[in-house]
Amino acid sequence: MKKQYAISLFLASLLIIAFAAIAGSGRNSDLPSPPAIGATIDDFKLPDAGGTEHSLNSLKGKNGAVLIFIATRCPVSNGYNERMEALARDYQAKGINVIGINSNVTEPASEVKSHAAEKHLTFTILKDDGNKIADRFGATKTPEAYVLDASNKLVYHGRIDNSLKIEGVTTNDLRNALNELLAGKQVSKTGGAAFGCTIKRVS
Amino acid sequence: MRFRLFILFIGLAIAGSLAGVAAPAQSDGVPAAETAGVREIDLDGLKKLIQRDPKDTRPLLINFWATWCDSCREEFPDLVKIDADYRAKGLNFVAVSLDDVADIKSKVEPFLKEMKAAMPVVLLNVNDPEPAIHTVDPTWQGDMPATFLYDKDGKVVFKHFGRIKPDELRSVIEMQVKNK
Numbered sequence: 001m002k003k004q005y006a007i008s009l010f011l012a013s014l015l016i017i018a019f020a021a022i023a024g025s026g027r028n029s030d031l032p033s034p035p036a037i038g039a040t041i042d043d044f045k046l047p048d049a050g051g052t053e054h055s056l057n058s059l060k061g062k063n064g065a066v067l068i069f070i071a072t073r074c075p076v077s078n079g080y081n082e083r084m085e086a087l088a089r090d091y092q093a094k095g096i097n098v099i100g101i102n103s104n105v106t107e108p109a110s111e112v113k114s115h116a117a118e119k120h121l122t123f124t125i126l127k128d129d130g131n132k133i134a135d136r137f138g139a140t141k142t143p144e145a146y147v148l149d150a151s152n153k154l155v156y157h158g159r160i161d162n163s164l165k166i167e168g169v170t171t172n173d174l175r176n177a178l179n180e181l182l183a184g185k186q187v188s189k190t191g192g193a194a195f196g197c198t199i200k201r202v203s
Numbered sequence: 204m205r206f207r208l209f210i211l212f213i214g215l216a217i218a219g220s221l222a223g224v225a226a227p228a229q230s231d232g233v234p235a236a237e238t239a240g241v242r243e244i245d246l247d248g249l250k251k252l253i254q255r256d257p258k259d260t261r262p263l264l265i266n267f268w269a270t271w272c273d274s275c276r277e278e279f280p281d282l283v284k285i286d287a288d289y290r291a292k293g294l295n296f297v298a299v300s301l302d303d304v305a306d307i308k309s310k311v312e313p314f315l316k317e318m319k320a321a322m323p324v325v326l327l328n329v330n331d332p333e334p335a336i337h338t339v340d341p342t343w344q345g346d347m348p349a350t351f352l353y354d355k356d357g358k359v360v361f362k363h364f365g366r367i368k369p370d371e372l373r374s375v376i377e378m379q380v381k382n383k
Contacts, residue, residue, distance in 0.1 A: 031365075075271040140346045140364075158344070162331040164303075171331065193336040195301050195345045198274045198365065 034138030034157055037190045041152045044133055046101070046126040049113035056099075056152070059124055063095035063182060064149045066174070068160075069134060070100045070125070071142040072107045072115035074197035079164045080143050081119045087160075087175070088123035094182055100125035103134035104142075104200045131201045141196030145174050147181065155187045159194035241300060241307050241315070244325045246335050252297060252325070253339065253353070260355040261295040262379035267327075267339075267349040269301040270310045274366045275348040279318050281369040285376065286322040292380045300326040301347065354379055 035041065043057045059065065068084060071077040088098035100123055102112045109127040116125055128134055137146055147156035156177035163169045173192040180187045244252065255263060266282055268275035286296045298320070302311050307326060315324060329335050336345050340362060343349060352361035352375055361375040 140344075159333075162333065168330045191344075193333045193343065193345045195269070195332055195336075195347055197272060198347060200273070 031140060032135050032138050035136075035154055037154055037157065039154050041137075041146075041148055041154060043152070044136070046128055046133060047109070049102075049109045049116060049125050049127055051109070054124065054126065056148075059097055059099050060148065060150075060152075061092065061095040061097040062150065064147065064155075066091070066096060066098045066178070067137070067146040067148070068098065068100055069137075069139040069142050069144045069199060070102060071104050071197055071199075072102065072111050073104075074142045076164055076196050077142040078119070080160055081121060083160060083166065084143070085119075085121055085123070091178055094178075096178055096182070098123040101128050101133060101139075102126070103128040103131040103139065105129075105131065105202050106200045131199065134199050134201070139199060141198055143196060147174070147177050147187075149181055155181055156190050158191035162192070162194070164195075241311050242323075242325045243304060243307075243328050244299075245327075246329055246338065248325070249299070249327055249335055250338055252299075254357065257357075259295070261293050262355060262360075262376065262382075263353040263357075264294060264296040264376065265299060265339075265351045265353075266296070267299045267301060267347060269347065270306065270314050271302065272347045276314070278348060278366045279314075279320070281367065283318050283320050283322075285369065285373060286320070288373075289376050289380060290322070294376055294380055296322045298322055298324045300324055301332075302326060304328045352376065352379065355382065 041056070043055050045053050045055045047053045056065070066087065070080075070084070084098065084100070091098065100116075100121065102125060107115075109129075112125055112127055115121075126133075134140075139146075143160055145156070145158065145160055146154060149155050156174065158173060160174045161169045162171040162173070171192075173189055176189065177187045252265070253263075264285075268279065270276065282296070282298070286294070290296065300311050304326060311324070311326065327335060332345060336343050339349075339351065340359070343362075343364065346364040348364075348366065350361075350363045350367050350372065351359055352372070354360045360379060361372065363372070
């Protein structure tokens with residue numbers, strides 16, 4: 001009888017621990033975590049939407065790079081097209097290049113190419129088949145931005161700004177981070193939360 | 204005397220029913236911005252929704268979703284079934300839409316109708332989502348869908364970012380409705 005009681009108690013404890021683990025984690029356990037701020041990102045290669053292969057180091061500017069996970073069909077990502085293009089133009093001259101990455105399995109390279117032409121996106125957009133780079137960055141939604149300094153150290157990870165509607169923008173988190181980086185300062189706000197579309201990964 | 208009491212009773216009944224028409228009963232304690240359909244809430248409304256009435260000891264399930272979010276749309280039928288199965292057992296389920304307020308009539312309500320959704324639905328209308336996201340959970344970065352279950356004391360006992368696994372959520376709800 002005592003043995004049965006002990007087994008029941010043990011099983012109940014296991015259940016409680018399991019539920020506590022479920023409640024505590026939240027993040028989809030199938031997805032890798034993003035690198036910590038300050039981590040150095042290894043170079044990688046991906047083809048652009050036309051099939052030409054590029055490395056991160058060949059695309060970044062002398063002062064760093066902004067990697068933005070984007071989509072062709074996501075209304076949130078599309079709401080930022082003009083702002084991303086303006087960002088690319090403004091900061092290219094300052095030695096920071098914007099690189100788009102499309103990791104959605106549902107959006108083929110041909111669609112990425114035609115979408116960029118239609119929306120007048122002139123910065124390089126890489127096609128991440130198999131979402132390997134999205135996994136490496138722990139990217140989960142579009143748009144989602146990562147800022148790397150000249151030595152590929154991650155200094156910012158998060159939203160572009162506070163509002164999907166351009167007229168509602170009051171906080172330019174990404175631009176603020178880039179300006180601080182260019183000024184040789186430590187980035188004061190290293191991230192920002194916003195809603196976005198889930199990246200469609202290979203199953 | 205009996206007649207006066209009868210008149211008083213009828214009067215109260217009429218007043219009560221009129222009040223019900225003007226402001227439908229809110230199961231989540233959030234003031235209504237509209238009298239029917241999807242109601243609009245701001246950051247304070249979201250805080251009230253989460254904090255709720257301390258006398259309300261029902262487990263509270265909150266799902267953040269939007270019509271533009273494919274994974275949200277895909278999991279919605281499972282959530283409708285969960286609401287149907289557990290509401291009578293004491294689950295309070297509120298869906299929080301993150302759609303644009305201009306899309307309530309054109310996208311949100313038609314989708315809910317198509318889904319035969321019966322749970323209360325509110326639409327979070329904020330200019331900056333970050334305070335709202337961090338009010339709900341400081342570790343949440345806005346990934347959607349996002350689902351939270353609060354126990355009778357208002358403590359988070361389950362959270363999930365991304366499409367839910369219905370069996371996993373059901374097992375946690377089952378435990379909470381038994382404990383309420």
